[in-house]
Amino acid sequence: MQLSDKFWADACPQLECNLNITKGTIMEKTVRVGVGVILVRDNKILLGERIGSHGENTWATPGGHLEVGESIEACAIREVLEETGLKISNPTKVGFTNDIFAEGKHYITLFVQAQCETGEASIMEPNKCKSWQWFPVDQLPQPLFLSMQNLLQDGVEFNASTLN
Numbered sequence: 001m002q003l004s005d006k007f008w009a010d011a012c013p014q015l016e017c018n019l020n021i022t023k024g025t026i027m028e029k030t031v032r033v034g035v036g037v038i039l040v041r042d043n044k045i046l047l048g049e050r051i052g053s054h055g056e057n058t059w060a061t062p063g064g065h066l067e068v069g070e071s072i073e074a075c076a077i078r079e080v081l082e083e084t085g086l087k088i089s090n091p092t093k094v095g096f097t098n099d100i101f102a103e104g105k106h107y108i109t110l111f112v113q114a115q116c117e118t119g120e121a122s123i124m125e126p127n128k129c130k131s132w133q134w135f136p137v138d139q140l141p142q143p144l145f146l147s148m149q150n151l152l153q154d155g156v157e158f159n160a161s162t163l164n
Helices: 005-011 013-022 072-084 146-153
Strands: 031-041 044-050 063-065 089-100 106-115 129-136
Touching (some): 031 072, 031 146, 044 072, 072 089, 072 106, 089 146, 106 146
Antiparallel strands (some): 044 129, 089 106
């Protein structure tokens, strides 16, 4: 017996959303794991404008793919250094998001907060990021990368008292 899309939509409303997103788009069969790193300094958050790949022209935290056998914390340290040239310390888990992109990619993004007291971000991967900027936490640019949108919808707030 084959179950219809209608059955699945009634049984699982989230699946209905996934079905609508993927109509006409081939969805990758692999769910990838990404790590996003929230750096807050002087009540400002570091965001980069993405280019290439998915999420082009959106603003995102530094981060990237979790490697096989790598800890979340080690991934955060590695990705921030690779993307910005900054050295971070004390990465701490904040939350996660379930991100289904219109481009047919599905990610689970694990967010950490970390300390970065000094230094300015450099563009280390010019094929992935146009610029790095510090934005006041109450004046984030638009559009935000999907995982950032989802994290904010989950109620995470960025401020110096909770992210330092």
